[in-house]
Amino acid sequence: MLRLSIQTILRGALMAGGLGLLLAATVPLQLAAQDRTPMRVAVEGAFPPFNYLDANNKLQGFDIDIANALCEAGKFECEFIIQKWDDMIPDLVAGKYDAIISSMSMSLERRQKVAFTAQYYTSPSVFIARKDSPISDVSPAALSGKKLGVTSSTAQESYANHLYPDMKKTVFRSSPELYKGLSDGRVDIILEDKLAIYDWIANTKAGTCCEFKGPDLVDITYFGEGAGIALRLDDKERLARLNEALKAIKDDGTYDMINAKYFPFSIQ
Structure with missing residues (x-):
C-alpha cells in the first residue's frame, strides 16, 4: 500500500509537470546535513x-x-x-x-x-572600582601599591604586568570570580573588557556597587x-x-x- 501511494504521488506530479519541483524540494533537504x-x-x-x-x-x-x-x-x-x-x-x-x-x-x-x-x-578594556573608592586617577603612579584584580591568561593580565608593575595583583580564574573579588573588597580595582562587565554593572544587583574609572584602553599591542x-x-x-x-x-x-x-x- 505504501509503495502504491508513493508511485501514485510521483505519477501525479509527473503528469502535472511538477516532478522537477518535487525533487527540488526533497533532495536538498536530504543532502543538507x-x-x-x-x-x-x-x-x-x-x-x-x-x-x-x-x-x-x-x-x-x-x-x-x-x-x-x-x-x-x-x-x-x-x-x-x-x-x-x-x-x-x-x-x-x-x-x-x-x-x-x-x-x-x-x-x-x-x-x-x-x-x-x-x-x-x-571592545576596549577599562578599570572598574567600587563607587565609594577614592580612586580617580588610574595612571601607574597613582595606582602604585593598590590591589589590582585581573583574570588569568587574559590580555588585561598581560597589560597590567607590563604597565603596572608596582601594583599588588590577584589573578582570578574567571570573570565572575573577578567581579565578586571586587564587590567583596578583596581588591581595590580591577581591569576588564568593558563589554564583558557592562551587563554585570548595568543589570545585576551586585554590580551596582561599582563603576568605570578612567578612560577606555585600546592598546593594540596588548588588546589586539x-x-x-x-x-x-x-x-x-x-x-x-x-x-x-x-x-x-x-x-x-x-x-x-x-x-x-x-x-x-x-x-x-
Whole structure:
C-alpha cells in the first residue's frame, strides 16, 4: 500500500509537470546535513554575557549565538566544547578542537600561535572600582601599591604586568570570580573588557556597587584589534569559509539582530 501511494504521488506530479519541483524540494533537504563540515568549537562558558551556562547548564550568550549563525551560514555541523581559558590555544594547536569562538582578543602575541578571522566585535578594556573608592586617577603612579584584580591568561593580565608593575595583583580564574573579588573588597580595582562587565554593572544587583574609572584602553599591542575566531595556522580553508560566513551574517542583518539582543549599541 505504501509503495502504491508513493508511485501514485510521483505519477501525479509527473503528469502535472511538477516532478522537477518535487525533487527540488526533497533532495536538498536530504543532502543538507551530509554536506556540512564537522567543526568542534571551543568556548569557555564563564564569560557572560558573551558565553555562559544558564540554569539548565546550557550554553548561552553572544558568542554562542554568533557561532550558531556562522555554522549555519558556513554549512558547518558544529559541536561545542567547554574549555578552560588557560588551555584554549594549546589545545587548539594540539587538534582537540577546530576553532575558538570565545571572545578572544587578537593580540600580537596570540597571532604568532594561531590564525584569526576578521574581527567579529571590538571592545576596549577599562578599570572598574567600587563607587565609594577614592580612586580617580588610574595612571601607574597613582595606582602604585593598590590591589589590582585581573583574570588569568587574559590580555588585561598581560597589560597590567607590563604597565603596572608596582601594583599588588590577584589573578582570578574567571570573570565572575573577578567581579565578586571586587564587590567583596578583596581588591581595590580591577581591569576588564568593558563589554564583558557592562551587563554585570548595568543589570545585576551586585554590580551596582561599582563603576568605570578612567578612560577606555585600546592598546593594540596588548588588546589586539578586537575579538576574532582562532584557528590553527594551517587551517586556511576553514578560515576563508568562516570569513565568508561572517560577511554573510553581517550583510543579511543576522549579526545586528544578535547584537541588539545583548547590547543597546553596536559592538562592531
